[in-house]
Amino acid sequence: MTQTWDVVVVGAGPCGAVAARSLVARGWRVALVDRHAFPRQKVCGDALLPDSFEILRGLGLADAVLGAGHPSSVLSVFSPGGFEVRVNGEFLTVRREVFDALLHRAAIQRGAESIVAAVASVSEHPEGAHVEFRSRPILRARACILATGADTRLLRSLRPVIAPAPTAVASRCYVQSSHPLDRLVVTYDRGLGPAYAWIFPLGNGLFNVGVGSVYRSQNRFDHRSLFERFTTVFPEARALMATGQIVSPLRSAPLRCGLDQHALRPGRLCLGAGEAAGSTFPFTGEGIGKAMSTGLLAADAVHAFLRGEEEGLDSYAPAVLRLEPRYRAYSAAHRLLDYPRLMDLAAWRLLKSPWLAGRLTGVLQEERDPRSLFSIAGLLGSFFR
Numbered sequence: 001m002t003q004t005w006d007v008v009v010v011g012a013g014p015c016g017a018v019a020a021r022s023l024v025a026r027g028w029r030v031a032l033v034d035r036h037a038f039p040r041q042k043v044c045g046d047a048l049l050p051d052s053f054e055i056l057r058g059l060g061l062a063d064a065v066l067g068a069g070h071p072s073s074v075l076s077v078f079s080p081g082g083f084e085v086r087v088n089g090e091f092l093t094v095r096r097e098v099f100d101a102l103l104h105r106a107a108i109q110r111g112a113e114s115i116v117a118a119v120a121s122v123s124e125h126p127e128g129a130h131v132e133f134r135s136r137p138i139l140r141a142r143a144c145i146l147a148t149g150a151d152t153r154l155l156r157s158l159r160p161v162i163a164p165a166p167t168a169v170a171s172r173c174y175v176q177s178s179h180p181l182d183r184l185v186v187t188y189d190r191g192l193g194p195a196y197a198w199i200f201p202l203g204n205g206l207f208n209v210g211v212g213s214v215y216r217s218q219n220r221f222d223h224r225s226l227f228e229r230f231t232t233v234f235p236e237a238r239a240l241m242a243t244g245q246i247v248s249p250l251r252s253a254p255l256r257c258g259l260d261q262h263a264l265r266p267g268r269l270c271l272g273a274g275e276a277a278g279s280t281f282p283f284t285g286e287g288i289g290k291a292m293s294t295g296l297l298a299a300d301a302v303h304a305f306l307r308g309e310e311e312g313l314d315s316y317a318p319a320v321l322r323l324e325p326r327y328r329a330y331s332a333a334h335r336l337l338d339y340p341r342l343m344d345l346a347a348w349r350l351l352k353s354p355w356l357a358g359r360l361t362g363v364l365q366e367e368r369d370p371r372s373l374f375s376i377a378g379l380l381g382s383f384f385r
């Protein structure tokens, strides 16, 4: 039997879940489809940065998420040569199986219909979009939001020009350790090459530990040996492992960083949002907050369209592209990975210049434009303040 919906949201990660919740809250009939039943695992660093809290507060979900996670007020960033820059802010680690299930439940409790099945294809017809499965009857919808994470197959079937390859790959495992570390740590240590690694405490001696690198199709990435190198060369990781043990296998997943303009509008009735549209920031790999904010922007555009504003869906891409300068600044920062000495100089300046350190805090709190920091002008400016 065919079912008809106002909106079908494909992918129930943070992006799809908040989009669905926002649309049912405005009275639309929404199906929220995922190939997995929730709770489900998602390979991630499990860290929420300040931009996520603003969104969660707006959704009335901040207290529930805070109650499920482990707060930290300091993020330490180590440069290739070992300069440590500490940034104060509101950070929270929460396992994705818990966080995503909480957002999913919030959407379902609000009235979205949960459908657990893999979508095989999406097609567009004069009367609406068809969402097709191998295992169940098709769904018809007036509009679709495709929030399928780094898997862009559905988007590309509508618009083949969308980039197929991820931009980065990252891997994580969980470590149980008695090492007394209670701040988030990210390092670009020289010993890792042009890669990064992190240690994020989850409370009760549990840590999310991982490594990430740019995706290069011609090279097979070997994160197992990168992880071993990390836990050998980086002092905090060595100390963590000296009193700890790995309690889950090292798992890898792709990332799509830096907005993909084509993916924002894969079809006439379909919007692409979240990581599917490349919403994750380059350099930091921070994607949860941006996935949720693009999901909410997609929901606003679909709401306008369903209310009868013919151009409603057209408002989405320009709204997301207003964020583009931030992505360009983080891409510029990412290119610094090829210039470790310049990164060391930047870190050294951050330690010497309260003005520059204030800017870094402002960027992470999303109160400042990252271009004020990740640019030659930003760095040179610090020498005169």
Ligand SMILES: Cc1cc2nc3c(=O)[nH]c(=O)nc-3n(C[C@H](O)[C@H](O)[C@H](O)COP(=O)(O)OP(=O)(O)OC[C@H]3O[C@@H](n4cnc5c(N)ncnc54)[C@H](O)[C@@H]3O)c2cc1C
Pocket: 010, 011, 012, 013, 014, 015, 016, 033, 034, 035, 036, 042, 043, 044, 045, 046, 047, 048, 049, 117, 118, 119, 120, 147, 148, 149, 150, 151, 154, 169, 170, 171, 172, 210, 252, 253, 254, 255, 273, 274, 275, 276, 280, 285, 286, 287, 288, 289, 291
């Ligand atoms: C190792 C690693 C560490 C990371 N660490 C952090 C971090 O600490 N902080 C941070 O902010 N970001 C981090 N990120 C990025 C973050 O995980 C993503 O940006 C975020 O998950 C994107 O959310 P999303 O909702 O767009 O997609 P996802 O969370 O990937 O959700 C997509 C959903 O779509 C479903 N789906 C896909 N295809 C289909 C289909 N055909 N049919 C039905 N369902 C489908 C999937 O099952 C999935 O549930 C990390 C990423 C990786 C890989």
